[in-house]
Amino acid sequence: MKRVILSTAIIAALAGCGEATAPNTAVTDVNSTDAVVEQVVYSDEAFVEMLDAMFMENVRRYPEFMTMLGMKDDYDQWNDISDAAAEEDLAISTRNLAALRQIDASVLNESNQLSLRMAIDQLERSIQNYQWRYHSYPVNQMFGRHSGVPATLINQHRITSVEDAEAYIGRLANVQPLFVDLEANLRKRQDMGIMPPQFVFPMVISDSRNIITGAPFDEGDDSTLYADFKSKVAALDISDEAKADLTQRAAVALVDHVGPAYESLIALLEAQSQVATTEDGAWKLPDGDAFYNNHLAEMTTTSLTADEIHNIGLAEVERIHSEMRAIMAQVEFDGDLQDFFEFMRTDPQFYYPNTDEGRQAYLDEATRLIDVMKTHLDDYFGIQPKADMIVKAVEPFREQSAGKAFYNMPAPDGSRPGIYYANLYDMQSMPIYQMEALAYHEGLPGHHMQLAISQELDQLPMSRRFARFPAYSEGWGLYTELLPKEMGFYQDPYSDFGRLAMELWRACRLVVDTGLHSKRWTREEAIDYLKVNTPNPEGDIVKAIERYIVMPGQATAYKIGMIKILELREHARNELGDQFDIRGFHDVFLGNGPVPLNILEENVNAWIEEVKAGN
Structure with missing residues (x-):
C-alpha cells in the first residue's frame, strides 16, 4: 500500500468516477490547481478509478472528443487550440505524471501494472513532445480545422432534440473565435519558418471555399452545412414553425460567423501561399x-x-x-x-x-x-x-x-x-x-x-x-x-x-x-x-x-x-507447435487494447508461457 499525492482536480473527478464510463453522463467538472491532498490507493479498483478520472479530466477539455464519444457536454463548443490551452495541457500532464510515479506498482495486479507503466510512458512522451508542438501544419489537404469543422458537424453532431439543434447553431457561431486561434497558430508557425509547401495551398483554399459556397452564402443550392442542418432538423418531432425558426437561425449563424471566418482564413492562406517554398521534407523545419x-x-x-x-x-x-x-x-x-x-x-x-x-x-x-x-x-x-x-x-x-x-x-x-x-x-x-x-x-x-x-x-x-x-x-x-x-x-x-x-x-x-x-x-x-x-x-x-x-x-x-506482428506470430507458432491457436494469438493482440510493439511482444511471450503451462 502506498500513499499517493493527488491534485484536488483528480479527487474532484473521482467523486463521480462510478459514472465516468457512461458516454452520456456528465462528469464532475474539474479545474487545474496546484493544491494537493493525500489519497490512498488501497486497491486495483481505486487505481483504475484514478486513471479514469485523469482520462475524463482531459476528455472534458476537448469538446470534439466528447462528441466523438457520444457525450453531449459542451455540445456547442470546439476544442481550445490556443497556446494557453497547450500550456495547461502540459501542466496537467506534469501533475498527473508526478502522481503516478508515486504509486507502488507491487500493490497492483499484472494488468494494472501494465496500465501504470503505459500511463507513465505516455505522459513522459507527451511532455517530451511539447517542444515539437509547432512542428505541424494545422491546415493541410489531409486534415485541419477547415475540414474538421464540417466533418464533425456532419458526421458526429447528432440532432435528436431542439437542444441539440441549438448546440449546432452555437457551434456555427463559435467557428469565428476558433478560426481566430487557428490564424494565430498559422502566423506563429510562419514566424518560426514552419509552413507547408506551395502545393498544399490551392487544395486547402479550394476546400475552404467549398464550405461557404451555396445557400445561404449565395443563390446556389444549399451549402454543405446548411443542407446537413436542415435535414437533421427536418427529422425532429417538432412543429413546422419551430423547424423554420431553427433553420433561419442557422442561416444567420452561417452568414454572420462561418462565412467571415472562412473568408478571413482564405485571405491568410492566399497571403502565405505567396511566400511558401517548394521544399518538402521535415528537414527544412527548425531542428527538423x-x-x-x-x-x-x-x-x-x-x-x-x-x-x-x-x-x-x-x-x-x-x-x-x-x-x-x-x-x-x-x-x-x-x-x-x-x-x-x-x-x-x-x-x-x-x-x-x-x-x-x-x-x-x-x-x-x-x-x-x-x-x-x-x-x-x-x-x-x-x-x-x-x-x-x-x-x-x-x-x-x-x-x-x-x-x-x-x-x-x-x-x-x-x-x-x-x-x-x-x-x-x-x-x-x-x-x-x-x-x-x-x-x-x-x-x-x-x-x-x-x-x-x-x-x-x-x-x-x-x-x-x-x-x-x-x-x-x-x-x-x-x-x-x-x-x-x-x-x-x-x-x-x-x-x-x-x-x-x-x-x-x-x-x-x-x-x-x-x-x-x-x-x-x-x-x-x-x-x-x-x-x-x-x-x-x-x-x-x-x-x-x-x-x-x-x-x-x-x-x-x-x-x-x-513485420512485427508476423514475427511474433511465427515465434508463437514455433514455440507452441500443435498447441498454437490462431484465435488465441489474435485475442492476445485485440484483448489487451492498443500497446507499443515492445509491450505487444511481452504480451505474446506471456501468452506462450501460459499455453505451455496448460492455462
Missing part, C-alpha cells in the same frame, strides 16, 4: 532532423533509425516484386513487371465507370465483401466487436483532397456505427483488384475489428481503451490484408495481386517517407520512385506523396507494425 527522428520513434514505437527503415523498405520492395512476378506467370502475362503494372493501370476491366452508378456499385461490392467476411470470423477470432459498421463515400466537400480510404470508429454508446470511407471522386484511383484488401483493412477484420473491440474492453482503464499507437493499429490493418489469403479469400489472382500491390505500397512508403524527410528527396523524386515501383495510377501516387509530405513518419507505421 531531430523532430523527424523523434516522430519516427513515435509512429513505429521502435528505436529504428531513418536509414534502417529505408533499407527495410528497399528489401521488402524487392521481395514483393518477386511474388508479383509469380502472379504474372500464373495469369500467363507476356511482358516484364513494368508492362504488367501498365496493364493493371489501364485495362478497363479493373475499374468501375466514373459515374454515380459506378460509385454505387463500388459501395455495394465493398459492403458485400465485409458481410461475407463476417461469416468467417468465428474460426479466427474469439473476441469480436459488438458495434456494427457501414461503408460510405467520402463527402463531396472534401473528396478532392481527402485520402483514398479511412475509418471512423463507432460511438461507444452505439449511437453511431463504425464507418469505412471510400474516396470515389476518381474511380481510376480505386481499382477493382484492390477492393478486397482495402475492405479488409478498413473494415473487417481490420480497423473496425481492432478499434471497436478496443473501446469495448470494459475491464481496462479508459486511457488504454482509447490509446493510439500507429504501429499497432496500422500494422494490424496491413496484417489483416494478408490474413484473408490464409483464410481462403483472394481466389481471383488479380485480387491477390491487388493485395500484394497494397503491401508493396506500404513497403515503398518506408523508402519514400525516409527519402523525403531524411535524405532530402524532392516531391518529384518520390513520385518517380512510386511510378517505377508500383502499379498505382499517377493521380494516386501524387496524392500519396503529398500526404507523406504533410504527415512525416506516419506512413512508416504500417509495414513496421505488420
Whole structure:
C-alpha cells in the first residue's frame, strides 16, 4: 500500500468516477490547481478509478472528443487550440505524471501494472513532445480545422432534440473565435519558418471555399452545412414553425460567423501561399532532423533509425516484386513487371465507370465483401466487436483532397456505427483488384475489428481503451490484408495481386517517407520512385506523396507494425507447435487494447508461457 499525492482536480473527478464510463453522463467538472491532498490507493479498483478520472479530466477539455464519444457536454463548443490551452495541457500532464510515479506498482495486479507503466510512458512522451508542438501544419489537404469543422458537424453532431439543434447553431457561431486561434497558430508557425509547401495551398483554399459556397452564402443550392442542418432538423418531432425558426437561425449563424471566418482564413492562406517554398521534407523545419527522428520513434514505437527503415523498405520492395512476378506467370502475362503494372493501370476491366452508378456499385461490392467476411470470423477470432459498421463515400466537400480510404470508429454508446470511407471522386484511383484488401483493412477484420473491440474492453482503464499507437493499429490493418489469403479469400489472382500491390505500397512508403524527410528527396523524386515501383495510377501516387509530405513518419507505421506482428506470430507458432491457436494469438493482440510493439511482444511471450503451462 502506498500513499499517493493527488491534485484536488483528480479527487474532484473521482467523486463521480462510478459514472465516468457512461458516454452520456456528465462528469464532475474539474479545474487545474496546484493544491494537493493525500489519497490512498488501497486497491486495483481505486487505481483504475484514478486513471479514469485523469482520462475524463482531459476528455472534458476537448469538446470534439466528447462528441466523438457520444457525450453531449459542451455540445456547442470546439476544442481550445490556443497556446494557453497547450500550456495547461502540459501542466496537467506534469501533475498527473508526478502522481503516478508515486504509486507502488507491487500493490497492483499484472494488468494494472501494465496500465501504470503505459500511463507513465505516455505522459513522459507527451511532455517530451511539447517542444515539437509547432512542428505541424494545422491546415493541410489531409486534415485541419477547415475540414474538421464540417466533418464533425456532419458526421458526429447528432440532432435528436431542439437542444441539440441549438448546440449546432452555437457551434456555427463559435467557428469565428476558433478560426481566430487557428490564424494565430498559422502566423506563429510562419514566424518560426514552419509552413507547408506551395502545393498544399490551392487544395486547402479550394476546400475552404467549398464550405461557404451555396445557400445561404449565395443563390446556389444549399451549402454543405446548411443542407446537413436542415435535414437533421427536418427529422425532429417538432412543429413546422419551430423547424423554420431553427433553420433561419442557422442561416444567420452561417452568414454572420462561418462565412467571415472562412473568408478571413482564405485571405491568410492566399497571403502565405505567396511566400511558401517548394521544399518538402521535415528537414527544412527548425531542428527538423531531430523532430523527424523523434516522430519516427513515435509512429513505429521502435528505436529504428531513418536509414534502417529505408533499407527495410528497399528489401521488402524487392521481395514483393518477386511474388508479383509469380502472379504474372500464373495469369500467363507476356511482358516484364513494368508492362504488367501498365496493364493493371489501364485495362478497363479493373475499374468501375466514373459515374454515380459506378460509385454505387463500388459501395455495394465493398459492403458485400465485409458481410461475407463476417461469416468467417468465428474460426479466427474469439473476441469480436459488438458495434456494427457501414461503408460510405467520402463527402463531396472534401473528396478532392481527402485520402483514398479511412475509418471512423463507432460511438461507444452505439449511437453511431463504425464507418469505412471510400474516396470515389476518381474511380481510376480505386481499382477493382484492390477492393478486397482495402475492405479488409478498413473494415473487417481490420480497423473496425481492432478499434471497436478496443473501446469495448470494459475491464481496462479508459486511457488504454482509447490509446493510439500507429504501429499497432496500422500494422494490424496491413496484417489483416494478408490474413484473408490464409483464410481462403483472394481466389481471383488479380485480387491477390491487388493485395500484394497494397503491401508493396506500404513497403515503398518506408523508402519514400525516409527519402523525403531524411535524405532530402524532392516531391518529384518520390513520385518517380512510386511510378517505377508500383502499379498505382499517377493521380494516386501524387496524392500519396503529398500526404507523406504533410504527415512525416506516419506512413512508416504500417509495414513496421505488420513485420512485427508476423514475427511474433511465427515465434508463437514455433514455440507452441500443435498447441498454437490462431484465435488465441489474435485475442492476445485485440484483448489487451492498443500497446507499443515492445509491450505487444511481452504480451505474446506471456501468452506462450501460459499455453505451455496448460492455462
